[in-house]
Amino acid sequence: MSSSASTAASSGYVRDARDPRHLDRAVADLLAGLRRWRLGAALARLDIRNRYRGSVLGPFWMTASTAIMVVGIGLLYSTLFKLTLREYLPFLAVSLLVWGTINQIVADACQSFISSEGVIRQMPLPYTVHVLRFVFRNAIIAAHSLPLIAVVMLACGVLPGPEAIFVIPGLLLLAINGFSVGLFLGMVCARFRDIPQVVASFMQFAFFLSPILWKPELLGEMQVLLPLNPIYVLMETVRGPLVEGGAGLRIWAAALFYTAASCTIALLFFVRFRSRIAFWV
Template sequence: MDAHVTPATTPVSVRFNAAEPERLSRALRDLHQGFAQFRLARTLAWLDLRNRYRGSVLGPFWLTLSTAVMLFSLGFLYSTLFQMSLSEYLPWLAVSLILWNMLAQMVTEACVSLTSAETIVRQMPLPFTVHALRCVIRNALVTAHNLPLIVIVLMIFGVYPDWSALLILPGLLILAVNALAASLLLGMVCARFRDIAPIVGSVMQIAFFMTPVIWKPHLLSAEYHWLLLLNPLYTLLETIRGPLIEGGGSLAVWLAALGYTIVHCTVGFVFFVRFRGRVAFWV
């Protein structure tokens, strides 16, 4: 009797991963639930500040005081070096320096937005978006303590913005969106590769001198002005600084800022969808 021989089946490589469709829905659910728990993120940010300045008399106003000292010191020095009147230079520097401090602090703390919440990430099923919002709100609260400096300097030198100052509202929105994207993107990247955070800090120090913060763009030769648009930090600064000091930023600046924001958010979202499930193991 002939035995029936069944041919061996060759393994078929399955290219479709059943988990793939779930990644997008889980990432979107994380974002939705994170914004739904905005009050929790705000409370955590407030507690962060209370713990940071516990036992301090002035609390975060120490930062305001140090910023004021730096502002007037740099103002007197660089107005002389650049041969500008103090009334022309100091309002510019006040807005530039305070906005830059906010930008630099947000980027730096975005690197640890998830690792600093290591205990919560491992023990509680909170959306990662909550920790990103917590980082953004915390830095916004710190910056709010420095805003009176801008008002005082503008009033002292008689600089009163016109109706174009309302353009700071979309500028702040663009900044907030980028801050949230950075908190998610850098938070995940730096959780996976711990050497990235010091590198980002060093890059921000170099960027301070490469960005028109203490120097005005008109000091740069006209043929190189287009290079400023290649600096994303400059476009973010100018969407807020321009309406306050110069009657509104140029159209090129706004288009560049929107372009960088779209690219930044796209990269951050793709990374968030792809690696969100590994964050708890990275921290």
């Protein structure tokens, strides 16, 4: 036995090119990353602190921007759609907040590994920690805008009923999809650096196709096709319980289907290409 082989055997690490064990290593990375979720949360808080260093309002600048959009767009589109402000403003406030969170999650997903290039090359951390990092970061930023929804609802005299409890599983599905999309897009965009521009163009297109500024009822009979839009489905699991009396069973079934599909695709890619991420970044 050669000296290198004896050294590898004594250290307990033996690599066989004929048996790369991609699945075992991917699952081990996933579990190790989930066990270190506190590290991902701490890195997310550090990102927010560094991003808004020297700022007076910090993340609340986004809250102020959303508030201005709600008032401005609400006054205009409520007139165009012939809706009362009491009916339209709560819908618009929740829609813009959820859409902003989804849009930012997708944008950050494209950079989940690229932005962590230095850490990936220098420290043996699970790759999933970097994905958790941006998921926690967007969750914290979105939480700063939650008081805006409460203010709009109180001002309009519209309060959610007991079905609002279903917001919790809706947010959970949104977080799971954010994690899986971050895992998938993080690898694809690390390999092909022009993909983020394609994704950004797609999200602009999806904004106009999704009922964010307009209500689903305006489609009339075509409303039955909306569950084919995964962005609408994920939005409705959060928005429906707050302003529309809850989401229907078809919405929840579609949300579970899209979540299972995104997790499956992300896992398949992670198993196959995990070992190449360090070279791609």
